[in-house]
Amino acid sequence: MPQKAELVVEKAPETTAAFKYMGTPVKVAEDLIPLQGKGQYLDDVEIPGTLYMAYTLSPYGHAKIKKIDTSKCLELPGVHYVLTGEELKANMDPYMQIAPPPSGNLKDYPLAVDKVRYYGEPVAAVVASNAYIAEDAAELVDVEYEPLPVVTDAEDALKEGSPVLHDSVGNNLVWRGVWDLGDAEKALKEADYVVEDTVKTHRYAAVPLETSGVLATYDQSVDTITVYSVNQMPMFSLPIICGALRMPPSKFRMILPPNVGGAFGGKIINFTHITVVAYLSKLLKAPVKYVENRSENIMSGTHNNERIFHVKLAVRKDGRVTGAYMKAVDNCGAYPRYEPAGAVIWAQVVPGIYDVQNVYVDFSQATTNKGPTGPVRGYSRIQHNFMWERMMNRVAQKLNMDPAEVRRLNLIKAEQMPYEGPSRTIYDGGDYHKAFDTLLDTIEYGKWREKQKEARKQGKLIGIGLSAVIDSGANNFAQVKIINPHFPASGSMEVGLVMIDQFGTLVARTGTTDQGQSHATTFGQIVSEVFNTGPENVVFQQGFDSISNVWAAFSGAYASRSAVMAGTALYYAAIRLKEKVLTIAAHALGELESDLEAKDAAVVSMKTDKKLPLGDIATLAWLDVNKLPEDMEPGLVSYAVYKPDFTYNMPDEKKRVNNTLTYSYAIHGTVVEVDPETYEMKILKHGVVSDPGFMINPLVVEGQEMGATLHGISAALMENLEYDEDGILLTSNFWDYLVAGAKHMPDIDMKTIVTRSTSSVLGVRGVGEGGGGPIGSIVNAVEDALQPLGIKLLSSNLSANELYSKANKK
Amino acid sequence: MMEGLVKVSIDINGKKYTDDVEPRLLLVDFIRDIARLKGTHIGCDTTSCGACTILIDGMSVKSCTMFAVEADGRKIQTVESLATDDKLHPLQEAFWEHHALQCGYCTPGMLMSSTFLLSRNSDPTEEEIREGIAGNICRCTGYINIIKAVKDAAGKINAGKETE
């Protein structure tokens, strides 16, 4: 079997031109299914006799549960069961916590026990014969509450005397860590200027159009729970669930239906629903289904980390930033379900795209009476990227320089690539200057600066903003050991299986969970490439199944890992299979393996033109097995697990580790006009230049980048989870939690420049998470537009209402 | 008269479906659970997202904001009606061509809104397309490819008409 190192050198060509199937915008075959209404999403899965579950939710932000009376609820015809936190507590363990004690002592159950800690927290789960009755019944659960003081601000939560959410922890600190990289103190001391400011990122949510859902059945004959869910990392969630339910993972089958209606990080911490529904299906010995309604999805379906930074930058007279010193506090809501991972994940992008080696970060996370946080597209990096982009503008203001110039001065140079950041991240190539200059051309930066001058004379408010994101992908789980050295995960892996069935069709499987990233076509292209055959000869198995499909424990589509991880695993598996196919063909044709090549669903001799179709080879391998070479194992199945080397695989005592395998990047530029009377903001121009590395399917990559751009625009101008002082979420449905529609999305001028990733086998980088790109450019642009009014912005979310109030406060 | 269960009969894609339903049964649930046509989706509670858009007597409406009883005796078209004899509707062709979907969850609603738009305006401008799909939320694509696809489909339908 070939060694991996050889493969990298021999088999991964340097340029697109070398490929036949990879690198071309192949139309996405699996699009045809949902296009005709034939997709199968979770709620479309039907099992006869299914019961439906609905939650009773907390009306309070923080309250003691004094009593739960389920009698009225149980009287309603059609109601089968009411589950409360008390019962769960008696029958399951609290979820594993990533953080070590004391915050690791936190007791987290899927239903509130003793008290509720955020608005919309599930308090009881009611099972009834249909969804309508379940919703009726959920309203009849009579809960007596005693309201408690509420804390919604993370910095307040860490103050002495603040209401404490979790008594078993004793205070609201989830985790605190200090990174002292290079010598930031010295840099500040020696700086010509210290530029200081506070930057705040707001709370918003992933809100995929399909909400989360679960359908669980219990099969008594094999004592197994089968769960259909939309969880993005099913095999990672499994031990969390099974650990809590005290059952072996092998008795818990995880299935994802062929179609998942988007995720964007928002389908990871839904393991709470899976636990409850699985528990009920076993208890009631019946299939039970639950689908979040939109309000539930918005209230508790994953909020992103709300972060406040207090930053000091060391700046030289010429605009060069030499160091950064900051205190950051995350508001991670009532339960740190994936946190405090976010407290280290930002470290994937410590200096952003800038060459700054002296960085000091004091990072804390606090629990508050808001919904739980978790990964949301650009998880924890967008906050950090946003901070850099705001601070670069502050430097420009301080030195009275053009913000574009300040950035150019500080960009990491192409010749520094691969660039080792202060926390030992290894940026895997790229040309930031070229991307940046391309962006300036794309948005006609110079021309707009001129137009802006003219506009200001006429009282018009036009502004130009720039920002960049590092879109790190394929994470190294070892970074979590910074938080807890005993956390049992490190590195990364994904699995690929390629086989040829009895009729000669190539079949590919991997453990990633497609939520709209066109895996079948993309991965089909990789297998096609190896076998030099059209994608019509490749079948990719959609959907995930822990029994019948392949998986690795980290399997899933998250952290922009699918192309890099699963793509590579499949590439290896395909090459291994091809070796075997060639061996069989050589034996059958009586030729040398080196004279043979795979081509158009066959093996062809370059010497004699003899041809053996894959179907014939399959017959030999599977059926007519006595004709195989001596000692050869029958069958045509190849399996590969790809575990990349991150170079710095484990964190050192300074918390330095290479967190991620690839680091794609995108530069965004926005021109906005602010109406001087209504303060409405209109995007006049938005440009993006990104470097996704080699694109297996440019159509798919551009689609991902466009989607990420939409999310950023929507987050900056619309989406905002606002709580009142009592902890009531005021934006709990699409009437008030506003997401961008077709009218809000401007035309996007999108360009890619491609440099190969120096760390991934295929030269690809993970993409699609750069959701934060437009946030920085929009906020910078709006502040630039408002410069004549002297308005300074603080947050990553803007509303005309807020601008008006700032303008009229003075 | 006051009614408990109500007999409802609806023509969906040319086929009649009849059942006794609770008055509060939403049309979308009738389509999904009684007619068992799963292409029509639910994405919100507030008539905002448009994933459940269908045509009723040729007009696009959100089937989550109608009771099934209101559709009694009427004709409905869902996404399943668009392709005929395995031949894609020009809008479906164009959506495929332009990769105007990713997860596909919004797609049926988008297609039905676009079908209505083109039934009324055979050559919409980009602005008219944005208005036409303003009641449909897509979280994946950023809309740009959808707009291109609708424009393209309109062009192709018109070209087809001219050659007839």
Next chain:
Amino acid sequence: MKFEGSREVNTSAQAVWDFLTNPNNMAECLPDAKSHEVVDDKTIKAQLKVGVGFIKEVFDSTISYSEVTPDSKDMKIKIDAKAKANTATINIDVHVDGADSAAKLQWTVDAVMAGRLASIGQRYISKVSDKVIEQAFECMMSKLAP
């Protein structure tokens, strides 16, 4: 949520005070009460149908008097109200003073509204609770001094 109100009445402060501290009088003036029961001299239980226009919810409510201080004519009224998916906890500080035929009733309200209406009805909810309380006091005072 905090708000306040007052009303002047053409009678003595003592008369206002005596009238007010009798829960039977309060019970007669509960707006949109579907039913009520005076449990004791400090407690009323009632089903209140509260809302705006046609949008109303039935709240199971307990209204209780506490810290009734005849000397200074101060007391607290607490309303605990609960409906499907909605709850309200309202604390009212009531004070009466003024001359013989010009009494003044003053109230300050601290209301915690929780649940779906508090989230969705944010635009109107303060106006509603303000109005409901004002109506109750208005009703009582007009009964006392028509």
Next chain:
Amino acid sequence: MRPRPFLLHRPNTLKEASELLYSHEDAKPLAGGQSLIPMMKLRIYSPEEIVMIGHLPEMQPGVKQEGSTIVINSMTTHDMVHHNELISEYLPVLSEAAAAIADQQIRNRGTIGGNIAHGDPSTNLSAALLALDAKVLASGKDGQREIPIDEFFLDLFTTALEPGEIITGFKVDIPKNSRQKFMKITRSDTAFPLAFVAVNIQLSDGVVKDARIGLGVAAPTPIRATEAEEYLKNKQLNQETILKTAEMATKDLEPPGDVHASPEYRKNLLNVLMKRCLNSLLEEVKQ
């Protein structure tokens, strides 16, 4: 989310519908349902009984001219109001207001009668009908009556309809020499609007002879800016009078506040929209 259960009535006649609504206090008429059903799904409003009225013959969609009056039947959808030729010709402010309601699907289903009966200060058509001095045609168990729109909106979600009364349509006298404009600001089509303004002025040689101004999301009910209307009468429409009108129309307002707009900001928007409406009419006149 799904609505709570209710009892359904499908009366055969308008009279029957009125009687049902009169005798069943907790019954609610259902027209297009585009306001009602979402509230029922969120379970913030749950009528115990529903009376379907959309199918009643007297209510069927239709717009016709009767002499100098336009009559619009109750079930006429927003989309029909938007595209109707008579309305576009004579009552453009109503057409524009209808076009600005939510999205196409909602406009295809929502009706003018349901919109007004809702008594919501954030419904576009209420401001337009106020500006047009419309009459609401109501039918109750004791017969028909006409309610001047000025007397129709009593309080938040509260109208002058008596128990059992149903809106069957609207009557609007075609205004003479009229210039009309509707403008709205909203963050998203299906979101609660920030503010809107409907203006109808009668002009003669650049002088305003009569003016009616409807303001949306300005108060608990749809309201008119009567003081500003009075001021504008017999004034030349120019920058000075426009500014003054906008100021008078908005100075005493106390609009509702929410996460999207504080009362102050809403007030500002109403002021700006007022100016923009009048300026746009001034431009029209100049051309």
